[in-house]
Amino acid sequence: RMPKMSGVEFLGEALDVYPDSRSALLTAYSDTEAAIKAINDLDLDYYLRKPWEPPDQNLYPVVTDLLDAWEAEAPPEVEDVRLIGPRFLAEGHALRDLLARNDFAYRWFDIEEPEAQRLLGAAGLEHPQVPVAVLHDGSVLEAPSTTELAQQLGLSVRAEREVYDLVVIGGGPAGLAASVYGGSEGLRTLLIEREAPGGQAGQSSRIENYLGFPRGLSGQDLARRFRQQAEKFNTEILAVQAAVGLERRGSSTIVKITDGTEIRAHAVIVSTGVAYRRLDKPGVEEMTGAGVYYGAAMTEGRACKDQHVIIVGAANSAGQAAIYFAENDATVTIACRGDDLRKGMSEYLV
Ligand SMILES: Cc1cc2nc3c(=O)[nH]c(=O)nc-3n(C[C@H](O)[C@H](O)[C@H](O)COP(=O)(O)OP(=O)(O)OC[C@H]3O[C@@H](n4cnc5c(N)ncnc54)[C@H](O)[C@@H]3O)c2cc1C
Structure with a gap:
């Protein structure tokens, strides 16, 4: 004692x-x-x-x-990437989302800030195409696509082999679990993920009901653990690439991916989960990624400090996001169609 x-x-x-x-x-x-x-x-x-x-x-x-x-x-001492651009720009949000969800340390500078101007000046960019990414090795990318930035940061965007025993399409919890089991049985396994390993779960600010984690953990933490476990069993993870077609050829299946490459697989598991239901209202489409976001609490939370955030929808994702934004000093309003949050939200969030 x-x-x-x-x-x-x-x-x-x-x-x-x-x-x-x-x-x-x-x-x-x-x-x-x-x-x-x-x-x-x-x-x-x-x-x-x-x-x-x-x-x-x-x-x-x-x-x-x-x-x-x-x-x-922990807040990083040195950022992997410094991003510069206007606050409300869909391409900027896409890059922030890529970095946040793939565990890269980054900082966003509004183009009006003096520090942003200093960085652009140092890079010799007077009229840059935004957003601009300044990497820790000093390289500068103007208006890169998510794939270009991912590649520059060392994520694997090309498959190493032409043939795999198992190709898993979609890296949410289901796809990562399948990869762990494939890899642990010694199958040459490739996981194709178009956004970030972890899927929807990786976007959760706090998961309280996942077996084995009684204290709860952030979706990012859970996704990191999933990814580590898959990599431990030699699963190759193809990042920021989507499967766009399947074709049967002899005893194999050909998986076609966004960049035009074809990968041959003995077995394919499709675990592409679900996509957000879009809000079909005037103006929403144009502002998506630039003020209107789907499930982006973890990416946009800090940038919304001292601002008013309106959450449309009133089930569990909305409840988690409301707590996260409020913890990051935003004022939060939940727009709920029904008369009682309990109808769509788990008890622990109400
Ligand atoms: C914000 C939020 C919070 C949540 N919190 C909880 C919680 O606390 N507890 C709980 O039990 N559940 C929670 N959920 C639900 C849970 O995350 C999902 O049930 C779970 O992630 C489903 O797993 P999945 O692997 O089937 O699909 P998903 O998680 O949807 O993963 C599918 C993956 O496939 C990828 N993909 C899709 N198409 C392609 C393609 N063509 N090529 C390559 N990749 C592709 C997607 O990018 C995605 O990463 C939450 C969901 C959200 C959005």
Whole structure:
């Protein structure tokens, strides 16, 4: 036991000083109540029961996992990319979305800001085509497509082989799970994902009901774990490419992808999930990506600080987004057609 202070009190004081740090409590079996109190009072990330020997099984994996999650969410010291452009530009949103959802550290500069002008001046761009991406190695891209930026950042946009045992189309939770099982059985597996691994789940600000994560976790964190697990089993992930056609040729299936390439597969799994239902109202189409967004809380949340955000729809994604925007100091209004949020939203969000 620590002198003068209990472990829970110590964590409370430490979290006041370092609020973004992760916390774990080591308790004796008889102290389970202290752990439950800490979970409720301090938002504790983990509690370990003594004995924790052997540490390489019981202690180190927990600490490594907490450090990984902390590192993935900590503000970066150096950005991979600095993006410059007007705030409301669909192409700019597409690039921000690509970077945020693929775990790249980036910063967006409104073109009116002095720092944006300084960066453009340093790049020798007087009348640039926007958005402009300045990469950490100093290279500059004017109005790049998402595929060009992805390629420049080292994401794999071309398949390494011509033939695979298994091609999985769509990298949401279903496709990533299929890839993990394919890879773990030794199948040469390719996953084709047109946006970012994680799918819809990767856009969630907080997933509370995924089995095995009792404390809940962000969709980005879950997507990162899915991706790591798929890569551990040698799944090749083809980024920012969509499958656009399938054709049977002999005993193989040919998968055609956006850039015109054809990939031969012995087996194909289609796990393309669902797409957002679009709001069919005047003006919405033109403003999509430039003030109107679908499921973009994680990408746009910080940029909406001190602004008024209206969320159209009142089911779980809306509830999660409302909480996230509010936590990022926006004023939030949910536009709900029905008379009661409970009709479409899970109880834990209401
Ligand atoms: C904001 C939000 C929050 C959510 N929160 C929760 C939650 O807390 N709890 C919960 O249980 N569920 C939640 N859900 C629902 C959950 O995320 C989905 O049920 C789940 O992601 C479905 O998985 P999937 O793999 O079937 O499809 P998806 O997640 O839809 O993934 C399909 C993937 O296929 C890709 N794709 C589509 N077409 C192609 C193509 N032609 N070529 C290549 N790739 C393609 C897409 O880009 C996408 O990444 C949430 C959903 C959203 C949008």
